[in-house]
Amino acid sequence: MTDVLERAQVGAQERIRDKGTVVEDLSDVGRLVYLMFQKTAEDVAALADVLFQEGRRTAEEALLQEAHAIGCGILQVRLGEGELLSWVRERADWAAQTICDTYNRDLAFAIEAVIAQYPKANRWVIAYHLRDWEAGRQSWKADQIATTEAFVTANEAKMEFYGMNAITEPKAWFGYSLICEQCQAIAAQNPYKLRDAQAIGLPHVGCLDQWHIEPGEMVECSELWLG
Amino acid sequence: MASILDRLATRWYSVFAHANGSRNYRQRVRRILHDRGGRKGLVGGRPTHKAGLGTYDASSVCRLLSRSYAGYDQVYRQLKHMRDYNPDAALAVWNFLLLCNQGAKVEVYAAKLGSEGERQKDVQGQQIVDELLEHAGHEYGAGLLPLANVGVLTLITQGAAAMELELSENLREVLDVCPVDPRLIDFAKDDGKYVPVINRPGKPERLNTNQFRYMPLHPDVGDPRGRSPLVPALETAFFQTEVMRDLKAVVHNQGYPRIEVTVLEEIILENVPAHLKAPGAEEKLKKWLDNYLADLQTTFNGLHPDDAFIHWDWTKPGYVSGNWGGGSVDAKKLVEVIDTQMVAGLKQLPILLGRNEGTTTTHATVQWQIYAVGIEALREHVGRLLSWILSAALQVHGRQANAVVSFETLRKADRKEEAEAEATETRTRILQVQAGWIDNDEAAQQSVGHKAVGVNMVPLAPIKGEPAVKEKLLAVAGARGADQGSDLSAGHMPPAHIPDWLWARTRSTKDAYSRRWAEPGFGEKMNRYLAGEEVTEAIAPGGNGDGPAVRRAHDAGAQT
Numbered sequence: 006m007t008d009v010l011e012r013a014q015v016g017a018q019e020r021i022r023d024k025g026t027v028v029e030d031l032s033d034v035g036r037l038v039y040l041m042f043q044k045t046a047e048d049v050a051a052l053a054d055v056l057f058q059e060g061r062r063t064a065e066e067a068l069l070q071e072a073h074a075i076g077c078g079i080l081q082v083r084l085g086e087g088e089l090l091s092w093v094r095e096r097a098d099w100a101a102q103t104i105c106d107t108y109n110r111d112l113a114f115a116i117e118a119v120i121a122q123y124p125k126a127n128r129w130v131i132a133y134h135l136r137d138w139e140a141g142r143q144s145w146k147a148d149q150i151a152t153t154e155a156f157v158t159a160n161e162a163k164m165e166f167y168g169m170n171a172i173t174e175p176k177a178w179f180g181y182s183l184i185c186e187q188c189q190a191i192a193a194q195n196p197y198k199l200r201d202a203q204a205i206g207l208p209h210v211g212c213l214d215q216w217h218i219e220p221g222e223m224v225e226c227s228e229l230w231l232g
Numbered sequence: 233m234a235s236i237l238d239r240l241a242t243r244w245y246s247v248f249a250h251a252n253g254s255r256n257y258r259q260r261v262r263r264i265l266h267d268r269g270g271r272k273g274l275v276g277g278r279p280t281h282k283a284g285l286g287t288y289d290a291s292s293v294c295r296l297l298s299r300s301y302a303g304y305d306q307v308y309r310q311l312k313h314m315r316d317y318n319p320d321a322a323l324a325v326w327n328f329l330l331l332c333n334q335g336a337k338v339e340v341y342a343a344k345l346g347s348e349g350e351r352q353k354d355v356q357g358q359q360i361v362d363e364l365l366e367h368a369g370h371e372y373g374a375g376l377l378p379l380a381n382v383g384v385l386t387l388i389t390q391g392a393a394a395m396e397l398e399l400s401e402n403l404r405e406v407l408d409v410c411p412v413d414p415r416l417i418d419f420a421k422d423d424g425k426y427v428p429v430i431n432r433p434g435k436p437e438r439l440n441t442n443q444f445r446y447m448p449l450h451p452d453v454g455d456p457r458g459r460s461p462l463v464p465a466l467e468t469a470f471f472q473t474e475v476m477r478d479l480k481a482v483v484h485n486q487g488y489p490r491i492e493v494t495v496l497e498e499i500i501l502e503n504v505p506a507h508l509k510a511p512g513a514e515e516k517l518k519k520w521l522d523n524y525l526a527d528l529q530t531t532f533n534g535l536h537p538d539d540a541f542i543h544w545d546w547t548k549p550g551y552v553s554g555n556w557g558g559g560s561v562d563a564k565k566l567v568e569v570i571d572t573q574m575v576a577g578l579k580q581l582p583i584l585l586g587r588n589e590g591t592t593t594t595h596a597t598v599q600w601q602i603y604a605v606g607i608e609a610l611r612e613h614v615g616r617l618l619s620w621i622l623s624a625a626l627q628v629h630g631r632q633a634n635a636v637v638s639f640e641t642l643r644k645a646d647r648k649e650e651a652e653a654e655a656t657e658t659r660t661r662i663l664q665v666q667a668g669w670i671d672n673d674e675a676a677q678q679s680v681g682h683k684a685v686g687v688n689m690v691p692l693a694p695i696k697g698e699p700a701v702k703e704k705l706l707a708v709a710g711a712r713g714a715d716q717g718s719d720l721s722a723g724h725m726p727p728a729h730i731p732d733w734l735w736a737r738t739r740s741t742k743d744a745y746s747r748r749w750a751e752p753g754f755g756e757k758m759n760r761y762l763a764g765e766e767v768t769e770a771i772a773p774g775g776n777g778d779g780p781a782v783r784r785a786h787d788a789g790a791q792t
Contacts, residue, residue: 042757055748059741066733132758143749151742159734181730215730 027113035116038131042112044105053101060093060158067162068231071218075170077226084232089165093158100154111142149211157207160216162232164203169230173221177202182213273442274628276401280412280444283430283437308415311389311462314469320585321465324578325388331607332384332614335640336376338365338622343632357626357633364625368409376618376637382411383614387449390414391458393614394428395621396444399628406625417446419456426456443624447617449610465577472570479563492550493532495525499546579606597645604644611639654679 028039065082072079084090112135119134120126126134167175176196183189187208197205202216224230275282314321340357369379383393392414398407419426420436428446429436448458500521508517528547535541541549575582581603582588583596615637622635645653661675676684 041760051751052745052748055744056741059737059744063734063737063741066737070731070733136758143746147742147746147749150745151738154745155734155738155741159737213730 027117031113031116032120034126034128034131035120038116038128038135039113042135043109049101049105052104053098056100056154057094057097060097060154061090063155063158064089064093064162064232067159068166071163071166072226072229072231075220075223077229079226079229079231082231087232089162089232092161092165096154096158096161100150104150152213153207153210156212156215160207163216163218164199165232166230167199167218167220168203170224171199171221172224175199175221176219178217178219179205179214180217181215184213185209188212188214273440274399274403275440275443276399276403278398278410278443279396279440280416280430283432283439305415307463307466308390310466311460314466315389315462318469318472320472320574321462321469321578323585324462324465324580325385327580327584328388328607328610329381329384331604331642332611332639333377333381334642336380336615336637338376338618338635338637340626340631340633340635343634354631354633357629357631357635360626360629360631361622361635364406364409364622368406369411370408372411379409379411379618380611380614380637380639383447383617384610386411386414387447387458387610387613388461391450391460391463392417392446392448393617394444394446395617396439397621397624397628399443403628406628409621409625412444414446414458417457445617445620445624447613449613461579462577465574468570468573468577472574475566475570482563489551491532492552493528494548494550495528496546496548500524503546597649601644604642607642608639615639 028036031039061084065084068084069079069082072082084093115135115138116131119131119138123130123134177199178192178195179188179197179202180192180195183192191205191208192214196219199218202218207214207216315325316322338361340354340361341351342354342357344352346352365374365376367374369375369382372378372382379395383395387393390413394412394414394417396410396412398410399405400407416430417428417439418431418436420429420438421427422438428439428441428444430439431437446456448456449461451458504517504520507513508520532549543549571582571585571587575585575587578585581599584603618637619635622637623633626633626635658679661670661678664670665672665675672684676682
């Protein structure tokens, strides 16, 4: 137990420390390794494009499903230029940036940890340990990122759908897994107004809860806003 | 006359009953109505007793419908004997009774239908029936199941079930529901139709069918008595009994080892007294030898099981072992033939009579389904009989209502098979909704027996001019009860699952992200790094946020 607490304290201290400081404090070899493996602006841009394409399809699918849920027989949704598409673009850019920033920070700490464990490690030793670190991180990080991006985008599209198509104020209910205290606290205050739910959104990374909208009066199917 | 009384009673009720707010007025009005002709066609006591049952034997007289062979009293007695003493028949009856009576209930519905043609429960009628069933059939244990049990037993033994209502002499109370032995009921023609009668010498007495009901099982045309399903087993049961007796004799004779004593004739003859050897003494010699053998036989037969064998050496004791089968009929095959006949005659499955014959799962399932249908048919007969008799009791009490007796469902198929079949049917209905053939409500009615209540409705096929079904959704959203939610989400709960499409989008996002993340790949970078490629730090314009952008060493041309 003590070991766990010590590691938790060390982890907290690492988060407080600035990543730039960590990189500067690395040995020459460590800094070179960091510069080699870090994610660059090119990586960010490429990742943002991928996330945008996926986000766009997620938003389209969410709009289609919500249209079906209120009984409108829509066959396909094509997200055109507009606020929602812009939001998806901005979200993809922001997400790609933060994903890479987080990776770079974790990379710096990982290199520092390897050097701390093997003070005389050369580049090959560091690279060997980084290979394992990278594999371990990706095993859970990919799921976390995919879940977060898909759920958040679907949620935003759903909120926009009801925000644009509701004639009377819908009610929003939060729930599903409720596995963390933060989500439980939000669910305890159910139901919410739509704008409040939109402001809250999904409260944390990897959140598996959802906003369920209880629609009031909606516009006719022929006048439905679909992005 | 009746209509005038009805109107008078209705008026009386409307004036006084509401003024007093008492239920007694309604009952008093009903009582007056029934006292003045509302109980025509009913008789006090038991109809069979009024008709003379119990004072005359039910032997055949002219004008009665003659009984078929299976309807003779002797055959009934043989059936009852077989049912109670033959192990196979007793087990068959046991199976019938236990499987038929796994629970039953009675529900009372008002004769008048609701505004949408639906049946409406009659609470007061239910109360009357429940109170009646607390003591009805008390000779047999009182209650619905004991009565049903007697009904099933007479149905399978005698091919019919009969019951009657016993009323008080003032015709206001139902004293009892009495099962009647169907073999005591005869049939005679009245106006061209057969009616149940009690056979009094010289004049059959017609039974009051307002209180008495006879329910035959599979009656022939022109013979409403019904047919016992056990009758064919009689022939086999007799044969089975004969074979068992024969087997018993064979077992006694050949089944056990016996003592064998050999008497050495040569030595005996040498020791015969001389005068018996003389010519002309042959008869005396034969008599002497016979007596000698008879003495020996008596001696050996008189030995106790633990006696020692003490004898001269001119006798030689030994054993003859039991002999099974050599030269005689193969008893096992014979019994197999009888078994097959018994199983068919008793309308049973081999496994239900303790015969574990090998069969495929498919065959076993089909056999069980057929058997279960037979059980349900028997139940249905008894259920109809009890429903009728209880409905008649309700009418005696002045309730225009119908009692419906139903039994617990008998499982006919494996749960997994049922679930798979239901899944297939559900998928078919979803396809029908998507094709625009039916809507969500119709599909839900077929699947679960009520309208659709979920918010995750199957997307409807686009129908021109079809209005949105948001009204349904409004009702639906309100109908999702707190029982589905946790305590933390007051009242309603969001959908109890993440929709499949969202999981599909999550997987797609993960795949795309993972592919992109692998290019320019950590492995590729690793290889370059291990190959000696180096980078130098540089801050590129438009760098990646708070991380330092880099320029590759070979681009910058720098060495470290």
